[in-house]
Structures are given as C-alpha cells and as structure tokens.
Amino acid sequence: MEAFYIVVLVSTALVLLAAFSSLLAFRFGAPLLLLFLAIGLLAGVDGLGIEFSNNYLAYILGSIALAVILFDSGFGTTIHAFKLAAIPSLTLASIGVLITAGLFAVAAMWLLNFSWLEGLLLGSIVASTDAAAVFFLLRIGGINIRDKVRSTLEVESGTNDPMAIFLTIALVELLASGEGYAGINIGMLAMFIQEMGLGVILGLLGGMMIAQVVGRLDTDRGLTPIFVLGLAMLVFSFAGAVGGSGFLAVYVAGIYAGNRKLPALGSIKRFQDGMTWLAQIIMFLVLGLLATPSQFPAIILPAVALALFLIVVARPLAIWLSLLPFDYTQQEIGFVAWVGLRGAVSILLAIMPILGGLQNGQIFFNTAFIIVLVSLLIQGWTIKPVAKKLGLIIPPRMGAVDKVEVDLPGAANHELLSYRVIKDSPILRGERIPRWATPSLVIRDGKSMRYQYAGRLRENDLVYLFIVPSYSRLLDRLFASRAPVDADDAEFFGAFALSPARPAADLDAAYGPGLLNESERGLTIAELMKQRLGGKADYADRVRLGSIILIVRDLDDQDHITSVGMSLEAVEPAITLPIFINLHDIVQRIRDRLKGRKTPEAIAVSAPDPDENAPENRG
Structure with missing residues (x-):
C-alpha cells in the first residue's frame, strides 16, 4: 500500500506540474505539448530517476488518450468546416501521408543505413501530423486564419492518423515475418479498404447511437457527459475489435454527434475540454517517461537531419503535390506545409517496432522521439510568425466577447445565454436587442432586476437572454468590444x-x-x-x-x-x-x-x- 500511495503521489505531482506549466506556455508562447514532453523526460530514468519501461502499457494508455482527443476534435468540428475542406484534407490524409513516407524513406536509407522497408516504416511513423498539437495551436493559440485553411489543417490532422497507423502496423508485421518484399500482396490493400470502410461506417452508426441515446436520456446532468464519452469509447473499441479503424470511427462519431443538438451541450463540451487536456498531459508525460535521453547522442545528428528533411523537403513536396488540383493560394499551401507538427502519435507508433521485436526497434523509437522534439521546437514556436509573414492572419471581425452558455433542462428549442456588457460594445452605444432574443434578467452591482426595469445597460452588467439555438453568433456582435485594427x-x-x-x-x-x-x-x-x-x-x-x-x-x-x-x-x-x-x-x-x-x-x-x-x- 505504501508503494501504491507513492505512485499516486508522484503521478499526481507530474500531472499538476504539467497543468501549471500551461501558464508559462500561454505567457511566453511556448509549445505547450513540448513542455509536457520535457517534464516527462526530466522525471524519467535520466532525470529524477523514475524508471518506466513498459512499452505495452504506454501504447495502451497512449491509444486511449488519442481516442479521447480525436473524439473531442471531431465533436468540435462543424459540418460546414468539414464540407469546406473534406476532399483536400482527405487527399492530404491519404496520398499526402504516402508521399511523405516514401520521400522520407529515401533519406532514412542514406542517413541511417536502413533498408527501403525500414526507411518506409520510419517514414510512416512520422508521416502524420499530430491532432493534439494542431488543434491546440489553432484553437487555443490565438491564430486567426481563414476558415478554409484552418478546416483543412484540423480535418487533415484528425483523419491522417488511421493511414499512418495502418502503414506502421503492416510494415512491422512484414519486417517481423522476414518475408521482405515478397510479403507485399493484394491482401494489404483489401485490409486497408476494410479498416477505413468499417471505420467510416461504424463511426457514422456510432455517432447516430450517441445522439439517439443521449437525446432520450432522462438522467442527472452530471452523468450526460460521462454517457457521451463512454459511448464514444465503445465505438472506438468495437470498431477496432471487428477489424475497422477505431481512431477513424471515433473521429467520425465525434463529427456526427457534435453537429446534433444534444441536451446539456454546454456541460458536455466543458467536460470534454477537461478530459482532452488530461488525455494530452497523460499521453505526453508517459511517452516522455518512456524515453531514455542518454541513448540520443548516438543518433542525434542523423535524427536531426531527418527532422529537417521532413520539415523542409518531404512535407512541403507532399503537400504541394496533394493540393495541386485544388484552389489554394501559394501562401496557403506554404502554411499548410509548415503546420506539419509531429507529436505524441509519432512517438506512440514508434513503440510498435519494439513490440514487434524488430532488430532496430529502439533506434526507431529514439529517432522518432528526436524528430518530434525538433518539430515542436521549430514549427511549434514559429506557426504564428509564419502565418503573419505569409499574410494569412485575418483581421478580427469583432473584439472580445464575455459570454456564458447556461444549460436548460429539456429546452431543445431555446438557449439561455449570459453576456457581460463590455466597454465600447455596440449594445453600450445604443444598439437594440433583436426581437428574436428575449432578455429576462440583468445583474448590476450584485443586484438582480428585470430587464424592463433596468433602464439603459451599463458597462459590466450581466444580461441573461433566451434565444433560438444557432443565433448566438448574431448576438455576439452586439456585446463584443471593438475589433483591434492593424495598419496593414x-x-x-x-x-x-x-x-x-x-x-x-x-x-x-x-x-x-x-x-x-x-x-x-x-x-x-x-x-x-x-x-x-x-x-x-x-x-x-x-x-x-x-x-x-x-x-x-x-x-x-x-x-x-x-x-x-x-x-x-x-x-x-x-x-x-x-x-x-x-x-x-x-x-x-x-x-x-x-x-x-x-x-x-x-x-x-x-x-x-x-x-x-x-x-x-x-x-
């Protein structure tokens, strides 16, 4: 029992340290996920001395955490955003991953003296962008770019993992069997079609199930988010168990369920935000603990060279060839090429050669780990400056909005929103509230009063309004501060x-x-x-x-x-x-x-x- 409490104590301390490090990241613009990874490294065998070498447990924990992240990523993707970028994003997630892996394999053969299949395996491991890193930097990092480009990056990062996972597992099995090129056959293509097809079909059915079950539930509001996440994990595990891609299925289920009007939607989103943060922290900490930095010097030079090749050559060429038929500007293609962050997914896949018993298993892991570090250091720290340099940062349409969504039990046709009146907002300058919004309550200086008797609204007033769902963005303009305008x-x-x-x-x-x-x-x-x-x-x-x-x-x-x-x-x-x-x-x-x-x-x-x-x- 004493050992149990020590494990819980250390684990909790690491999670809290990672959470507190977010304050540092937000203040200085550091890649937050890089900090999580660094904390795991510092606490590991070459740092504080915590020894963790269970590759199988790390893979299981990482896979579950990735499923949680992908479901939340899909849940937060609007159907409009998906339609806007579906075809180019899926092209990037399939053809783009193959081109990246193939180009990278050539460099790996030369720098690491790998065979073609080994180089292709390493290329598959690092070919996909990391959903956690991309979603964090685009949604939380304050990068305001066009919806088309943002949607392309988000949908690509959510859908390219299944391709990379399939290629990695297939190549590990091929190399472990010793058959070499003779083992490549039509059965691999059939397996790929099966995994992707079942992933999409079961994801859609799973999303329908989540929407139906949660929509008909009459239970405590605190249980609703747990039902949603539990059903999502059911979709993930069932799809994987019957031969489909569980990661693709859980992402598709998230898109479907997230675009349906579910009860207690505000509670669901807040709960999933917390669970996604926890999943990211746990995944990066565990993978950081798994690494042994003292082994890095042996391959540091070729690994860094491969990372630079991936960033400067393989990824840009793959993106350009994949987006060639689509109407993207040169600046947009250049930005999509630069936002090719590698993260926990690549490290997670790098565990597979070790689990498969490959001769160079540890080299695969260490090389992938260094590539991820270089990617987060270079790309993670420069995404916003690059977007600004390419002229892709769009001026904000409106300033800050202080808004809270209040859950109403059983109110499928109404929403209750609370706005704080901000200085210089249109509502403070005399703009009228539209007729389709029903203001009910004003809280001023800690006192509540009916809207009819509140008189002219004042700065810092809290206003509660009943509205029809999906109209909230129209009210946002009334309660927003003035948009900051740059000279350019x-x-x-x-x-x-x-x-x-x-x-x-x-x-x-x-x-x-x-x-x-x-x-x-x-x-x-x-x-x-x-x-x-x-x-x-x-x-x-x-x-x-x-x-x-x-x-x-x-x-x-x-x-x-x-x-x-x-x-x-x-x-x-x-x-x-x-x-x-x-x-x-x-x-x-x-x-x-x-x-x-x-x-x-x-x-x-x-x-x-x-x-x-x-x-x-x-x-």
Missing part, C-alpha cells in the same frame, strides 16, 4: 472597394475576357462570389478571377455580402516558394505569357471608397 488591414482586404451589387460582367470587361462563363455574366459580384464559394461566403473569403482576387470584407446577419475588396496582386505572392504554385496559377501564367499580360491598373473598375475603407466599417 487595407493590404489584406485589397486596394479597391467594390459594390457587391455591381454586375459581375464589369469585371470581365475590365480584366478579361475569359474570367466568367456564360452562366455567370448575369450575376452580381456578390452572387458570383457566393456561387464560386460553394453557396456560402464567410468573412475574409477570397475568390480568384484571373489576375485579381475578390475579398469578402463584411457580411450582414443573414450572411449576405455587404462589402467587397479587390486585390490587384493575385498571382505574385508576398513570400512563398515556387513549388507551391497550383494548377490554376500555372495555367493562368501560361495564358498571360501567350497573350501578353494586361496590367490591372489599366482599367479601374471603381475607385476606393474612403468611407468603406475606414477601419470602423470593416471591423
């Missing part, structure tokens, strides 16, 4: 302002011909942009037309485009690499060379509107 906003939103009601044919006459097809000539600029964006326009969305780019500057409450900017420098990027030119750019440049490029300055569609360019009308 005009550059982001284009040099000219256009009226969205103008005929799109004017653009074709000025900058064409050939920008529009026959069906688009009768549309307005707003209608053209919405059609090219798949029927829905978002703030800061961009539409490329030949040598110009149209930018959504603002939308109204019904998501109608109310302001459009135009950039006259669509083809030449600010900072990028030539390899990131997509097919559209290549075709356009060939056309320009053949017919002689027309300078956009020759004909101005409209002069900039000074009032529309004003920061207060764009925030």
Whole structure:
C-alpha cells in the first residue's frame, strides 16, 4: 500500500506540474505539448530517476488518450468546416501521408543505413501530423486564419492518423515475418479498404447511437457527459475489435454527434475540454517517461537531419503535390506545409517496432522521439510568425466577447445565454436587442432586476437572454468590444472597394475576357462570389478571377455580402516558394505569357471608397 500511495503521489505531482506549466506556455508562447514532453523526460530514468519501461502499457494508455482527443476534435468540428475542406484534407490524409513516407524513406536509407522497408516504416511513423498539437495551436493559440485553411489543417490532422497507423502496423508485421518484399500482396490493400470502410461506417452508426441515446436520456446532468464519452469509447473499441479503424470511427462519431443538438451541450463540451487536456498531459508525460535521453547522442545528428528533411523537403513536396488540383493560394499551401507538427502519435507508433521485436526497434523509437522534439521546437514556436509573414492572419471581425452558455433542462428549442456588457460594445452605444432574443434578467452591482426595469445597460452588467439555438453568433456582435485594427488591414482586404451589387460582367470587361462563363455574366459580384464559394461566403473569403482576387470584407446577419475588396496582386505572392504554385496559377501564367499580360491598373473598375475603407466599417 505504501508503494501504491507513492505512485499516486508522484503521478499526481507530474500531472499538476504539467497543468501549471500551461501558464508559462500561454505567457511566453511556448509549445505547450513540448513542455509536457520535457517534464516527462526530466522525471524519467535520466532525470529524477523514475524508471518506466513498459512499452505495452504506454501504447495502451497512449491509444486511449488519442481516442479521447480525436473524439473531442471531431465533436468540435462543424459540418460546414468539414464540407469546406473534406476532399483536400482527405487527399492530404491519404496520398499526402504516402508521399511523405516514401520521400522520407529515401533519406532514412542514406542517413541511417536502413533498408527501403525500414526507411518506409520510419517514414510512416512520422508521416502524420499530430491532432493534439494542431488543434491546440489553432484553437487555443490565438491564430486567426481563414476558415478554409484552418478546416483543412484540423480535418487533415484528425483523419491522417488511421493511414499512418495502418502503414506502421503492416510494415512491422512484414519486417517481423522476414518475408521482405515478397510479403507485399493484394491482401494489404483489401485490409486497408476494410479498416477505413468499417471505420467510416461504424463511426457514422456510432455517432447516430450517441445522439439517439443521449437525446432520450432522462438522467442527472452530471452523468450526460460521462454517457457521451463512454459511448464514444465503445465505438472506438468495437470498431477496432471487428477489424475497422477505431481512431477513424471515433473521429467520425465525434463529427456526427457534435453537429446534433444534444441536451446539456454546454456541460458536455466543458467536460470534454477537461478530459482532452488530461488525455494530452497523460499521453505526453508517459511517452516522455518512456524515453531514455542518454541513448540520443548516438543518433542525434542523423535524427536531426531527418527532422529537417521532413520539415523542409518531404512535407512541403507532399503537400504541394496533394493540393495541386485544388484552389489554394501559394501562401496557403506554404502554411499548410509548415503546420506539419509531429507529436505524441509519432512517438506512440514508434513503440510498435519494439513490440514487434524488430532488430532496430529502439533506434526507431529514439529517432522518432528526436524528430518530434525538433518539430515542436521549430514549427511549434514559429506557426504564428509564419502565418503573419505569409499574410494569412485575418483581421478580427469583432473584439472580445464575455459570454456564458447556461444549460436548460429539456429546452431543445431555446438557449439561455449570459453576456457581460463590455466597454465600447455596440449594445453600450445604443444598439437594440433583436426581437428574436428575449432578455429576462440583468445583474448590476450584485443586484438582480428585470430587464424592463433596468433602464439603459451599463458597462459590466450581466444580461441573461433566451434565444433560438444557432443565433448566438448574431448576438455576439452586439456585446463584443471593438475589433483591434492593424495598419496593414487595407493590404489584406485589397486596394479597391467594390459594390457587391455591381454586375459581375464589369469585371470581365475590365480584366478579361475569359474570367466568367456564360452562366455567370448575369450575376452580381456578390452572387458570383457566393456561387464560386460553394453557396456560402464567410468573412475574409477570397475568390480568384484571373489576375485579381475578390475579398469578402463584411457580411450582414443573414450572411449576405455587404462589402467587397479587390486585390490587384493575385498571382505574385508576398513570400512563398515556387513549388507551391497550383494548377490554376500555372495555367493562368501560361495564358498571360501567350497573350501578353494586361496590367490591372489599366482599367479601374471603381475607385476606393474612403468611407468603406475606414477601419470602423470593416471591423
């Protein structure tokens, strides 16, 4: 019993230390997951002396933690975000992983004297991006980028793990059997199709089950989040047990369930946030404890060289080739290529060669561990500066909002929100609350009063309102502070302002011909942009037309485009690499060379509107 209490004491102390380290990470912008990993290393056999060498237990704990993280990742992904980036993300998660692993294998053969299959195994281990690292940096790290790019990265990180896991397990079995290339057969392809197919099907069925069971439950609110997570783990384990990909299944189940109106949704999200943090901490601490840093010097130079090759060559080439058919700008492709963070998944997969009894099992693990450290150090610390350098940080549409969602038992058609009135917010400047929102209570200086008798709202008032679900984002604008506006906003939103009601044919006459097809000539600029964006326009969305780019500057409450900017420098990027030119750019440049490029300055569609360019009308 004394040993048991010591184990619990040490484990709890490490978890608390990791949690407290988050304060340091938020303050100095350090990659938080790198701190978790470092704490595990410092507490391990070469640090404080805690000896942990149970590879199988580490793999089990890491797999469970990864399942929790993937479910929460899917739960927080809107169906709009998934549709926006599904095809390119799935291309990255499949073809991109294969290309990355293949390119990396060549470098591993040369630097580590591996065979081709061994190099491919190591490439598969480090080929997938880490969902925990990507979701943390994009959702919590304060990086405000376009929805299209954010969705691509999030969906890719959530769906590329099954491919990497399949390749790793298949190659470990192949190498362990000693059959070599002779063991590669059509059965592997059939196994892959089975795993992915069952993963998707069982994930959808599991998501439906979660939505149905939780929607019909009449139980204590504290139990609802436990039911959701328990059912998610049931989907994960069942899919794996019948030959499917449990990781893909739990991610798909999260997407389905997260886009359904579940009771106690606020409680579910808060509970899952806590569980995801705990899962990340445990996974990184355990994997840090498992490592033996004293073994790193023997392979440090080739491992660092491989990490740099992965960051600078393999990942960018794989991303460019995978996104070549899609309409991504050079800056966007460059940013997606840079956000290829390796993390706990790669270390977790590096345990497989040891469990499979491969001769170089420990070399695989140590090399992958060093690659993860280099990735988190270089990429994790530079994502925001790179996004800013590439011009992908979009100006915030509105400032801070102090909002709390209050759970209502059995209120499927209503939500209760609490807003704190912030200085300089529109509601404080006299804007009216819309009719579809029903304010019920105001708390001022610790005293509660009915809204009707509260008079004019004051700063720091708490206002409680009943609203129809999904309308909360429209209220956010009323209670938000002013958006901070940088001096370079005009550059982001284009040099000219256009009226969205103008005929799109004017653009074709000025900058064409050939920008529009026959069906688009009768549309307005707003209608053209919405059609090219798949029927829905978002703030800061961009539409490329030949040598110009149209930018959504603002939308109204019904998501109608109310302001459009135009950039006259669509083809030449600010900072990028030539390899990131997509097919559209290549075709356009060939056309320009053949017919002689027309300078956009020759004909101005409209002069900039000074009032529309004003920061207060764009925030």
